[in-house]
Amino acid sequence: MQRDALRAAGVRRIYQEKGSGVGPRPELHRALDSLQPGDVLVVWKLDRLARSLKQLWDVIDRVKLRKAGFRSLTEPIDTSSPLGEFVLAVLGALAQFERSLIRERAIAGQVAAWRRGVRWGGQPRVLTDEDARELVKLRETGLFTVRMLSEIFACSESTVWRTVWLATKPSAGKLRKRGAPVLSLYL
Structure with a gap:
């Protein structure tokens, strides 16, 4: 055909x-x-x-x-x-508009999910906010080394260092990764 x-x-x-x-x-x-x-x-x-x-x-x-x-x-x-060029341009503009609407709805959905607490991307958090607060308190006592805390909380030493650093440096909030404990919860 x-x-x-x-x-x-x-x-x-x-x-x-x-x-x-x-x-x-x-x-x-x-x-x-x-x-x-x-x-x-x-x-x-x-x-x-x-x-x-x-x-x-x-x-x-x-x-x-x-x-x-x-x-x-x-x-x-x-x-x-000229009419064919016009029709193609109009169809292209409509398609572009539709793509923009789809993108806008997708972003709005992601923001709504984020506000509901749905997290995605990156590795899952190793420490809960409560664990992070406890870890910082133990570190501040001076009785526990970073290695000991990493074994107690079943996390890496770099996680211990990062958690302590985020809790003690107010300016670190801008640098914290998505999903990391919130600074105000530690203090």
């Missing part, structure tokens, strides 16, 4: 991928490389050309660099005319 539609549209040379649209697409690259100024790349439908908007824009950019046009038989897109 697609080949018939392309022939009926006057397409002289047809490039056809044999495999899936996922992964390398050698025939598409051959078609793009063979474009000459004034040629028009014709597709039956946009989804035959690209699997995402980014891919579509990349292909359209390559077509424009070759000073060629683009036409879809099933969508009203023909970049060889």
Whole structure:
């Protein structure tokens, strides 16, 4: 059906991928490389050309660099005319707007999750806030070495040093890692 539609549209040379649209697409690259100024790349439908908007824009950019046009038989897109350029620009703007909305919603969801206490990224915390307060108190007594505290709390010596440092340096709050105990809980 697609080949018939392309022939009926006057397409002289047809490039056809044999495999899936996922992964390398050698025939598409051959078609793009063979474009000459004034040629028009014709597709039956946009989804035959690209699997995402980014891919579509990349292909359209390559077509424009070759000073060629683009036409879809099933969508009203023909970049060889001013109206086709306009339609493509409007569709691109709508798609960009949609991507922005999706990104905005994703960020809002992450912020809401963070406020509910959901943590992600990095390694899980080794010490609870209560353990961190206890560790700092024990260290301040001077009776326990860093090695002893790391064995008592089943953590590394660097965790002990970091916990003590965060508790004793008020300016360290800016440097503390996500998920580390909050300084005000120690003091």
